[in-house]
Amino acid sequence: MALELNTQQQAAQAGFRRFMDEHVAPFADEFDRREETPAALVAELARCGQLGGLVPPQYGGAGMDAITWGLLCEEVGRASGSLLSLFTVHGMVAQAVQKWGTAQQREQWLPRLASGASIGAFGLTEPGAGSDASHGSSTAVQDGDDWVLNGEKCWISFAQIATLFLIVAQVEGKLTAFLVERDTPGLQIEPLSGMSGFRSAMLGRILLKDCRIPAANLVGRVGFGFSHVAGTALDHGRYSIAWGCVGLSQAALDASLAYAGQRKTFGVPLVEHQLIQGMLADMITEVRAARLLCLHASALKEARDPALIMETSIAKYFASRTANLVAGHAVQIHGAQGCTDRSPVQRYLRDAKIMDIIEGSNQIQQILISRHGYRGFVAQQNARNKTAQG
Numbered sequence: 001m002a003l004e005l006n007t008q009q010q011a012a013q014a015g016f017r018r019f020m021d022e023h024v025a026p027f028a029d030e031f032d033r034r035e036e037t038p039a040a041l042v043a044e045l046a047r048c049g050q051l052g053g054l055v056p057p058q059y060g061g062a063g064m065d066a067i068t069w070g071l072l073c074e075e076v077g078r079a080s081g082s083l084l085s086l087f088t089v090h091g092m093v094a095q096a097v098q099k100w101g102t103a104q105q106r107e108q109w110l111p112r113l114a115s116g117a118s119i120g121a122f123g124l125t126e127p128g129a130g131s132d133a134s135h136g137s138s139t140a141v142q143d144g145d146d147w148v149l150n151g152e153k154c155w156i157s158f159a160q161i162a163t164l165f166l167i168v169a170q171v172e173g174k175l176t177a178f179l180v181e182r183d184t185p186g187l188q189i190e191p192l193s194g195m196s197g198f199r200s201a202m203l204g205r206i207l208l209k210d211c212r213i214p215a216a217n218l219v220g221r222v223g224f225g226f227s228h229v230a231g232t233a234l235d236h237g238r239y240s241i242a243w244g245c246v247g248l249s250q251a252a253l254d255a256s257l258a259y260a261g262q263r264k265t266f267g268v269p270l271v272e273h274q275l276i277q278g279m280l281a282d283m284i285t286e287v288r289a290a291r292l293l294c295l296h297a298s299a300l301k302e303a304r305d306p307a308l309i310m311e312t313s314i315a316k317y318f319a320s321r322t323a324n325l326v327a328g329h330a331v332q333i334h335g336a337q338g339c340t341d342r343s344p345v346q347r348y349l350r351d352a353k354i355m356d357i358i359e360g361s362n363q364i365q366q367i368l369i370s371r372h373g374y375r376g377f378v379a380q381q382n383a384r385n386k387t388a389q390g
């Protein structure tokens with residue numbers, strides 16, 4: 001398996017890094033304080049083809065390969081966790097439409113998502129159903145040529161600016177996905193503020209009150225909403241988040257190396273104290289391991305290998321834990337300086353905690369990974385026993 005970047009991927013990575021260093025990283029703390037991502041930045045990301053990175057060129061997207069998309073998410077995550085979540089949820093909607101949408105839906109929505117004319121948001125979580133999203137109580141009822149949606153979705157990233165919502169609702173007890181445009185009567189968005197992390201991700205609550213949409217806005221089939229449509233979206237979401245966690249961790253590590261080199265205690269720079277060296281060594285090793293797991297998932301994604309799904313869960317689980325460990329050490333190394341809003345390391349730590357919770361919390365990843373491991377072990381034992389008997 002090739003884990004080296006080719007020359008195009010290296011060039012793309014350098015371009016993403018330049019863009020983020022110029023347009024995002026220096027302002028990310030300010031966006032965080034204002035709890036806002038400027039519309040002009042979103043427009044610029046769309047204009048230069050990053051937001052629609054995975055959409056195929058036939059629909060006006062950049063048609064990035066899996067590794068290039070991962071590298072983009074790493075660079076976005078290095079600059080801002082909140083902005084990473086825009087790439088994540090917008091991409092989730094685009095991926096779901098691309099895989100499960102009708103030809104008409106693909107023609108109608110993919111060019112708009114690629115150009116940023118539509119901003120996508122993903123509406124699965126409800127006040128009464130997060131990790132167990134299949135128990136959501138939002139409903140959709142067919143009425144002539146329309147579907148009528150009722151219910152509530154919460155913690156929806158970029159709901160404040162999104163114009164196209166992928167909503168999962170029960171149709172006679174079967175979870176089903178629908179595309180709902182922002183200006184649909186009966187759809188109301190309430191902004192959420194005061195989050196600890198992802199503060200500029202412009203979260204919102206979605207209220208659906210007799211929200212009537214055309215029959216043509218159903219995605220996939222009745223009953224496919226969670227297992228297939230949201231499943232595709234969440235696989236993509238975990239992939240983007242895993243890479244973004246590598247970026248966040250790298251940013252926290254870089255800040256720590258710089259600070260440890262210049263801050264002196266007891267007459268020597270911090271970097272010369274063995275206990276600080278221990279933290280830096282763990283940070284360097286963890287970041288490297290997380291990046292390798294992401295590259296492994298990327299290679300599987302590129303090869304369309306079904307093992308991708310589990311390897312992405314493992315990458316997301318490991319990379320989000322890495323982000324928490326590395327950002328925690330970064331604050332520790334910075335001492336009081338790391339606890340002020342003048343240092344980005346406290347933002348990294350607040351954002352890292354969110355990474356543990358979104359796209360399937362880490363407890364849910366643990367359940368999936370351990371079940372998969374156990375099933376593989378039993379299958380191997382059975383195969384060995386069969387060989388021994390035969």
Ligand SMILES: Cc1cc2nc3c(=O)[nH]c(=O)nc-3n(C[C@H](O)[C@H](O)[C@H](O)COP(=O)(O)OP(=O)(O)OC[C@H]3O[C@@H](n4cnc5c(N)ncnc54)[C@H](O)[C@@H]3O)c2cc1C
Binds near residue numbers: 354
């Ligand atoms: C900043 C942010 C952005 C978000 N953006 C979106 C979005 O765009 N779209 C969207 O649909 N949702 C979004 N969410 C919601 C997110 O997906 C949910 O928060 C997540 O699925 C967990 O659900 P919950 O918060 O209801 O926690 P719960 O499901 O109530 O779980 C609470 C705790 O219990 C643990 N737990 C749950 N079940 C088990 C179990 N079986 N065994 C062991 N432990 C368990 C969980 O891991 C968690 O730690 C966002 C959340 C945040 C914080």
